[in-house]
Amino acid sequence: MFDPKHEPRNTxxxxxxxxxxxxxxxxxxxxxxxxxxxxxxRGSGKILFLQVRDGTGTVQAVMGKNDVSEAEFNIGKGLGNxxxxxxxxxxxxxxxxxxxxxxxxKKLNVLQDVKDYPIQISEDVPNIDxxxxxxxxxxxxxxxxxxxxxxxxxxQAIREFYYQRxxxxxxAPIFTPxxxxxxxxxxxxPYFDEKAYLTQSGQLYxxxxxxxxxxxxxxxxxxRAEKSKTRRHLTEFWxxxxxxxxxxxxxxxxxxxxxxxxxxxxxxxxxxxxxKILERDTSILERVAERFPRVSYGExxxxxxxxxxxxxxxxxxxxVKLSGDILKNGLGDDLGAADETAVGIHYKRPVxxxxxxxxxxxxxxxxxxxxxNFVLCVDVIAPEGVGEVIGGGQRADDLKYxxxxxxxxxIPPETIDWYLDLRRFGxxxxxxxxxxxxxCVQWITGCEHVRETIPFPRTIYRTKP
RNA sequence: UCCGCGGUAGCUCAAUGGUAGAGCAUUCGACUGUUAAUCGACAGGUUGCUGGUUCGAGUCCAGCCCGCGGAGCCA
Numbered sequence: 001m002f003d004p005k006h007e008p009r010n011t012x013x014x015x016x017x018x019x020x021x022x023x024x025x026x027x028x029x030x031x032x033x034x035x036x037x038x039x040x041x042r043g044s045g046k047i048l049f050l051q052v053r054d055g056t057g058t059v060q061a062v063m064g065k066n067d068v069s070e071a072e073f074n075i076g077k078g079l080g081n082x083x084x085x086x087x088x089x090x091x092x093x094x095x096x097x098x099x100x101x102x103x104x105x106k107k108l109n110v111l112q113d114v115k116d117y118p119i120q121i122s123e124d125v126p127n128i129d130x131x132x133x134x135x136x137x138x139x140x141x142x143x144x145x146x147x148x149x150x151x152x153x154x155x156q157a158i159r160e161f162y163y164q165r166x167x168x169x170x171x172a173p174i175f176t177p178x179x180x181x182x183x184x185x186x187x188x189x190p191y192f193d194e195k196a197y198l199t200q201s202g203q204l205y206x207x208x209x210x211x212x213x214x215x216x217x218x219x220x221x222x223x224r225a226e227k228s229k230t231r232r233h234l235t236e237f238w239x240x241x242x243x244x245x246x247x248x249x250x251x252x253x254x255x256x257x258x259x260x261x262x263x264x265x266x267x268x269x270x271x272x273x274x275x276k277i278l279e280r281d282t283s284i285l286e287r288v289a290e291r292f293p294r295v296s297y298g299e300x301x302x303x304x305x306x307x308x309x310x311x312x313x314x315x316x317x318x319x320v321k322l323s324g325d326i327l328k329n330g331l332g333d334d335l336g337a338a339d340e341t342a343v344g345i346h347y348k349r350p351v352x353x354x355x356x357x358x359x360x361x362x363x364x365x366x367x368x369x370x371x372x373n374f375v376l377c378v379d380v381i382a383p384e385g386v387g388e389v390i391g392g393g394q395r396a397d398d399l400k401y402x403x404x405x406x407x408x409x410x411i412p413p414e415t416i417d418w419y420l421d422l423r424r425f426g427x428x429x430x431x432x433x434x435x436x437x438x439x440c441v442q443w444i445t446g447c448e449h450v451r452e453t454i455p456f457p458r459t460i461y462r463t464k465p
Numbered sequence: 466u467c468c469g470c471g472g473u474a475g476c477u478c479a480a481u482g483g484u485a486g487a488g489c490a491u492u493c494g495a496c497u498g499u500u501a502a503u504c505g506a507c508a509g510g511u512u513g514c515u516g517g518u519u520c521g522a523g524u525c526c527a528g529c530c531c532g533c534g535g536a537g538c539c540a
Contacts, residue, residue: 040501047497064497080491096500120476120490121501127476129532185538201540226538227466239540328536337536379540388540436540450540461532 016088021057024101027091034059034103037140038083038114040121041076048076052087052103053140060094061087061103072108081121082140084111128449135456136465146274147452150267151441157266158240158437161259162217167242170209170216172202174223177415185225187235198223201434204364204419206243207395210430211422217242227460230337231449232387234438236458243432249376249394252431253352256380256390257292259435260350264288267444280446284383287349296355297374300343301331307342319345334360337387344383354378354393363405366394366431378433386443392433399423 018033036054043049048063063076079085089103119137131138138144162169175189175196186197202218209216218241225235242255264285268275275282295303304327311323322345325338334356335343343351355374358367365375377393396402402423406416441453451457456465 042499042502044496044499047499049499049502051500060500062498096498098500116475116491118475118490130476222540224539228538229533230535233539237540325536334538391540434540439540 021052021054021059021099023056024059024091024103025099028093028101029091031088031090031106032103034061034087034089036085036087038079038081038085040081041079043077048073050076050079050085050087050105050108052085055145057099059099059101059103060097061089061105063105063108067105068108075110075113076105076108078113079110080114080117082117082137083114085109086111128451132451132457132462133465139455142277144452146277147441147445147447148455149274150271150278150445151437151453153267153270154263154441154444155238155437157263158219158259158435161262162240162242165215167215167217168209168213170206170213170218170243171220172199172205172218172241174199174221185227187223187225200224201239202241203243203432203434206241206432207419207422207430210243210245210432211426211428214246215242215244229460231451232439232442234450234454234457234459237450237454238437239434240437241432241434243430245428245430247394247431248429249354249378249431252392252394252433253294253354253378256378256392256433256435257350257352260292260380260390260440261288263440264444271444275445278445280444284348285444290349292350292352292380293347294352294354297353297357298355300335300353301327303346304335304339304342307346311342332357332359340381340387341385343381344385344387348383350383350389351381352378353381361393363409363411364395364402366396366429367401376431380433380435382439382443384443384446386439389439389443390433390435392431394429394431397423397427397429399427
């Protein structure tokens with residue numbers, strides 16, 4: 001019978017069975033093949049310790065001088081890091097091993113003996129730019145490997161969260177006719193005899209899906225030609241964008257909170273090993289179990305004023321410095337990076353800030369009936385300096401209002417008319433949000449740079465490798 | 466675009482204006498229980514570029530190039 005857990009295998013029992021390193025603990029006493037790459041080598045004149053990794057783990061293969069032929073021993077002695085090998089060995093219990101077992105080599109088959117592998121084994125990340133130039137090799141190293149495993153789990157958790165709730169996966173196009181939000185910079189690409197633009201959000205398309213399916217989720221890459229040079233920005237990143245018909249702001253906040261809680265909890269549960277390798281202090285992550293504070297923009301101004309005063313008087317050099325930048329943008333304006341950092345320090349868990357002034361938000365946001373100077377939007381701010389991981393809200397559903405907004409924001413009517421059709425033919429209250437996958441992974445892993453959370457980061461100065 | 470920091474061996478960093486240095490990695494050697502092994506040895510350089518001051522510049526000055534961090538904008 002087909003077993004989805006296992007790759008097709010050699011079933012010829014005259015040769016040893018191949019196992020992944022993570023499975024070895026279940027095969028003590030068997031002679032097995034392990035296929036992989038030499039992570040590191042230690043040894044003496046008469047015994048060699050080969051650290052072999054295969055992507056599922058690392059195991060130590062012990063090679064005594066009398067266990068193999070002299071030729072094989074000498075080859076093993078000279079093997080360079082990242083040499084590709086197939087080791088035939090007996091699996092033995094070993095209390096000193098981190099995975100509980102080690103291999104006693106019977107036969108060493110070298111596929112390629114590598115010399116001068118450029119990346120050395122090191123746990124610090126001294127020169128990220130140098131390593132990113134070698135990203136195609138760096139992904140083999142422990143730390144990037146662990147981060148990308150977490151990313152994989154996060155993406156899987158997101159997909160399952162929405163699938164379980166009956167959302168339809170609804171793919172938005174990458175080539176788009178023009179700006180979705182009108183303000184941010186777009187990548188322009190030639191498209192036969194015309195110009196097209198790479199998408200900076202699938203949201204407007206998501207809204208069409210909400211009217212067709214009720215609940216949809218757009219999940220794909222997004223492109224922003226902003227010349228940002230910070231540890232939170234990429235020019236190409238992945239975004240998950242749910243969009244739901246008949247959902248109003250409180251429901252949107254419930255959905256965002258549930259989703260963040262689900263993804264973080266799942267990563268904590270499934271990525272214990274990886275988070276240990278990353279030396280991640282998970283205490284703040286565990287606080288996602290609590291309710292996320294929901295604070296309006298207006299209330300937050302007061303909180304920030306108090307934090308500014310408290311930090312300035314704290315005597316803590318870092319907090320005093322931060323206090324100088326709090327509310328730097330002034331009342332009525334968007335929050336700055338320092339404000340988000342302060343919010344994180346204060347609440348120590350994700351915080352939802354809702355009802356921003358309409359001027360600082362996009363044209364399609366619905367006005368708050370209680371005070372039309374504000375819109376029914378919500379940002380989720382992650383603590384520990386990561387900042388905004390989610391932005392979203394309730395969409396304007398009134399045709400006349402949207403038509404005014406289109407004129408006010410100087411959006412070419414012919415590029416947006418199809419969107420206005422959604423308000424002509426059965427308009428309903430609806431909304432959703434977008435979550436940046438990389439920022440979410442950045443928070444979970446505690447990464448300094450968002451660049452480390454995607455296999456091949458694209459930034460203003462990097463399109464290689 | 467603006468502000469700040471930086472560029473010395475493959476990597477991380479030293480070097481009052483006076484012979485260009487160390488640790489790690491590489492290469493070679495020693496060791497039968499190492500976990501980023503340890504110990505010993507060899508090798509490794511147009512000090513980002515151009516010009517200037519000086520008897521003498523990695524160091525001081527001017528210009529340029531490149532990189533990083535932050536702001537703005539955003540997820």
